[in-house]
Amino acid sequence: MAHERRGGWDRFVDGLNRLPRPAMAFGTIGLIGAAMADPVWFMARMEGLALVPEPLWWLMGAIVSFYFGARMQAHGQSFERDMAEALVRMRALRPAAPPAPGPEPIAAPLPRSLPQPSGTGDVNAALEDWRRTQA
Structure with missing residues (x-):
């Protein structure tokens, strides 16, 4: 894989971009350690955070x-x-490989006419026009 050459500034900025996640993880672990080492100090910091x-x-x-x-x-x-x-x-x-031989798809024939209305009195004008053009 060919990578473009990067200058010192680009490498420096990439390094800075990699810092926030580990800093947050280690910071959280550090807070847990601080809470165990000096609960009064930790409580004062958390009270300050509660005021934000x-x-x-x-x-x-x-x-x-x-x-x-x-x-x-x-x-x-x-x-x-x-x-x-x-x-x-x-x-x-x-x-390029030729396509693998296989069965031809079978298409079902389309009906030439649609069933007639059931006699309920519902008439579809568009369907009637289509039937007249098919006849």
Whole structure:
């Protein structure tokens, strides 16, 4: 698989993009450790978090969701592009095979006329016009 050459800045930004998920995971583990090591310190921090207004939590949730959603979308599109390129290469290497012989499909004949109305008094004008043109 051929990859384009990337500069130092691109590699640096890619490295930064890989930090948030591990940082959140290790941060959560660290909070659990801090709660066990110094419950009073941990309680003071959690009281501070409880004072954060709810709209700010919603905004932070939206930003985090868009960040991870955009990364997931980009990775998904990259995967699909790689798969499409692999399929094109695979088809170029393999000669085209003739279609496998098989039975011919059997088509049922269409009726030339439709059943007559049952005599309930319901008349379909379009159906009657069609019957007249078929007669």
